[in-house]
Amino acid sequence: MTIGVGGSTASTELEKIQNMTLDVQPIALAEYQLRIQKATVLLKKQNCKAIYLNAGTNLYYFTGTKWNPSERMVGALLFEDGSIEYIVPKFEEGTFRTFLQVNGNLNFWEEHENPYELFGAVLESKNIQNGTIALDESAAYFLADNVVKTNLNYSFINAQPITAGCRMHKSAAEIAIIQQAKEITMVIQKAAARILYPGIAVKTVTDFINKAHIKAGIPSGSYFCIVLFGEDSQYPHGVTAPQDLKDNDIVLIDTGCRLEGYLSDITRTYVYGKPTEAHRKIWNLEKATQKAAFDAAQIGATCGSVDDAARKVLAEAGLSGDYEIPGLPHRVGHGTGLDIHEYPYLVRGNPTLLEEGMVVSNEPMICIPGQFGIRHEDHFYMTASGPKWFTTPMESIDNPFGL
Numbered sequence: 001m002t003i004g005v006g007g008s009t010a011s012t013e014l015e016k017i018q019n020m021t022l023d024v025q026p027i028a029l030a031e032y033q034l035r036i037q038k039a040t041v042l043l044k045k046q047n048c049k050a051i052y053l054n055a056g057t058n059l060y061y062f063t064g065t066k067w068n069p070s071e072r073m074v075g076a077l078l079f080e081d082g083s084i085e086y087i088v089p090k091f092e093e094g095t096f097r098t099f100l101q102v103n104g105n106l107n108f109w110e111e112h113e114n115p116y117e118l119f120g121a122v123l124e125s126k127n128i129q130n131g132t133i134a135l136d137e138s139a140a141y142f143l144a145d146n147v148v149k150t151n152l153n154y155s156f157i158n159a160q161p162i163t164a165g166c167r168m169h170k171s172a173a174e175i176a177i178i179q180q181a182k183e184i185t186m187v188i189q190k191a192a193a194r195i196l197y198p199g200i201a202v203k204t205v206t207d208f209i210n211k212a213h214i215k216a217g218i219p220s221g222s223y224f225c226i227v228l229f230g231e232d233s234q235y236p237h238g239v240t241a242p243q244d245l246k247d248n249d250i251v252l253i254d255t256g257c258r259l260e261g262y263l264s265d266i267t268r269t270y271v272y273g274k275p276t277e278a279h280r281k282i283w284n285l286e287k288a289t290q291k292a293a294f295d296a297a298q299i300g301a302t303c304g305s306v307d308d309a310a311r312k313v314l315a316e317a318g319l320s321g322d323y324e325i326p327g328l329p330h331r332v333g334h335g336t337g338l339d340i341h342e343y344p345y346l347v348r349g350n351p352t353l354l355e356e357g358m359v360v361s362n363e364p365m366i367c368i369p370g371q372f373g374i375r376h377e378d379h380f381y382m383t384a385s386g387p388k389w390f391t392t393p394m395e396s397i398d399n400p401f402g403l
Helices: 010-016 027-043 057-063 090-099 117-124 143-151 160-167 172-194 201-217 231-232 277-296 301-317
Strands: 049-054 075-079 084-089 105-109 129-134 155-156 222-229 249-259 267-274 334-336 342-346 359-362 364-366 372-374 378-383 385-388
Touching: 010 172, 010 201, 027 049, 027 057, 027 160, 049 057, 049 160, 057 075, 057 160, 075 117, 084 090, 084 117, 090 105, 090 143, 090 155, 105 117, 117 143, 129 143, 143 155, 160 342, 172 201, 172 249, 172 359, 172 378, 201 222, 201 249, 222 267, 231 249, 231 372, 249 372, 267 277, 277 301, 277 359, 277 364, 277 372, 301 342, 334 378
Parallel strands: 049 129, 084 105, 129 155
Antiparallel strands: 049 075, 075 084, 222 249, 249 267, 334 342, 334 359, 359 378, 364 372, 378 385
């Protein structure tokens, strides 16, 4: 039997879990100010007069204001001098003020009024009658389209070089939060492995993982959860009708949580029972592929070269060095932070250079059609001397958690 898999119950494991968030330090106001300062530098490099930050993770990153995007325009214009002008529905004023972290002028629009005209009026109030404005790349098309068509005196560009130019480089405070989120999810991954038994349903496992995240101090529970048994594991993001666990099945669990806005995302794959030779061969190949990607991720290397390094190992083992299966059907990894997928991406041809503070996943999944899939997913961050794991990769197919 695989070490650390089975032999316990959900109630026993939940009882063991303690609140792991008590010492977590939120992002301080001073750090938001530093982010704004960096954004103003990048604004000038892009020859932009201002950047519009829409409700969502970009608004949160730069101002600390948590607000979900909707059909109503809620956001902020950040100017070259670091000043901020918020655009908010008038009826939301009271609620918005409770979420406000970084001070700025609040500009309101009533339900019958046009917020896109208010957008232009705010620019004019800052003596900006023309020039280039950067628009949040995550803003919905309807919003960007209306802003552009209503404000013909201005030209607009994608804000991604500014937003990602800041967000890709995590601070020590951000990395500390992400580290704790991952440690929480890693404790829960181990607990989930212990509750397994033949016949257990996927929903039973996902429900346990959600409750365990809550018990560990995450009120929202799991941010996401994928549990796959047996042949279902060949499909990276799951199936419509998941099967129950059987003896000697592959188990793939991919889950995470949100802590102070930042996300964890860890996949563990192992066998409930005794692995076959095919399981063992591909599991070990996956481990070698993940290590090759990690070793290639050095300061100054391109993101694309990390993906190339992983595929080279697969090709040398006789699998596809491209996207065909058997092999790796998707990119090696993605950035993560306030969004589960964000810049940079470890994908073929990406010329982005790896730099200190970048946080990325390393998950070169191997899919064997009609049989199973193996995904080892751990994340690392770039230090001045190279990559550093947030979580220790799996040890072996017989002892995946290194117990």
